[in-house]
Amino acid sequence: MPKKSLGQNFIFDSNVTDKIARAAGALTDKIVIEIGPGPGGLTRALLDTKASKVIAIERDSRAIEALKGLERAANGRLHIYEGDALETDLLALTEGKPFTIVANLPYNIATPLLMNWLKLIHAQGASIEKMVLMFQKEVAQRIVAPVNTKAYGRLSIMSQWLTQPHIAFDLAPTVFYPPPKVTSSVVVFSIKNQLYLNPDFATVEHVTALAFQQRRKMLRSSLKNYCNIMSNYDIPLSARAENLTVEEFLTLADNIK
Numbered sequence: 001m002p003k004k005s006l007g008q009n010f011i012f013d014s015n016v017t018d019k020i021a022r023a024a025g026a027l028t029d030k031i032v033i034e035i036g037p038g039p040g041g042l043t044r045a046l047l048d049t050k051a052s053k054v055i056a057i058e059r060d061s062r063a064i065e066a067l068k069g070l071e072r073a074a075n076g077r078l079h080i081y082e083g084d085a086l087e088t089d090l091l092a093l094t095e096g097k098p099f100t101i102v103a104n105l106p107y108n109i110a111t112p113l114l115m116n117w118l119k120l121i122h123a124q125g126a127s128i129e130k131m132v133l134m135f136q137k138e139v140a141q142r143i144v145a146p147v148n149t150k151a152y153g154r155l156s157i158m159s160q161w162l163t164q165p166h167i168a169f170d171l172a173p174t175v176f177y178p179p180p181k182v183t184s185s186v187v188v189f190s191i192k193n194q195l196y197l198n199p200d201f202a203t204v205e206h207v208t209a210l211a212f213q214q215r216r217k218m219l220r221s222s223l224k225n226y227c228n229i230m231s232n233y234d235i236p237l238s239a240r241a242e243n244l245t246v247e248e249f250l251t252l253a254d255n256i257k
């Protein structure tokens with residue numbers, strides 16, 4: 001019985017779960033972390049890859065019980081942890097080893113989870129090797145949106161700063177049980193090789209939140225305390241938040257700091 005409060009929309013079709021696992025590329029000898037295994041459809045697909053270990057974090061104790069058999073059958077390759085993914089220290093689970101995250105995320109906490117992991121990429125550099133995450137299509141489109149578009153915003157900037165995100169494919173509501181109201185998209189985040197880590201994470205969050213809170217206003221008004229910095233770096237005060245590139249936001253944040 002799926003619980004709406006836990007964002008439970010399950011996938012049982014192994015063609016679909018295999019396709020999600022394949023979107024991660026070769027997983028040979030990799031550690032994979034899955035958030036919210038639920039009844040274990042995607043977990044089985046991940047165990048069918050050559051990953052050395054699958055670590056799954058689940059909040060629903062009913063799912064933990066249901067996955068015990070699978071854990072035994074996996075001969076030490078599957079580790080299930082009961083807990084809240086928002087509070088879990090992923091580095092502690094992998095003992096500091098690099099890992100890939102693959103998950104059909106609970107939509108009610110998908111954005112805060114993504115923000116946590118982006119923060120971890122910023123702090124730790126190489127720990128997260130790749131992320132393959134399912135979102136509502138509308139959220140996925142915001143993540144990959146280019147500058148000068150309506151969907152471009154805080155999520156685009158934070159994601160594109162540290163990763164190269166692309167939408168691998170969409171999934172219709174009918175592949176889920178129960179079907180959600182919206183179409184879903186699987187987003188692959190490749191972590192950038194050269195990370196520009198100068199601005200601190202909180203400052204980039206701050207300046208993008210401020211600029212996009214009033215996204216129709218000119219920057220001279222939404223970022224009025226930072227007009228001097230913008231002028232120094234040739235950022236036009238008459239532009240709106242959606243006209244500033246990721247690099248311009250980073251320059252701004254770096255100098256505000």
Ligand code: SAH
Nearest residue numbers: 008009010011036037038059084085104106
């Ligand atoms: N991966 C499964 C289930 C996806 S539904 C499938 O594809 O079929 C989302 C899952 O995330 C559910 O199992 C839900 O119980 C779990 N979940 C919800 N909130 C969570 C949290 N805070 N921490 C860990 N898991 C959570």
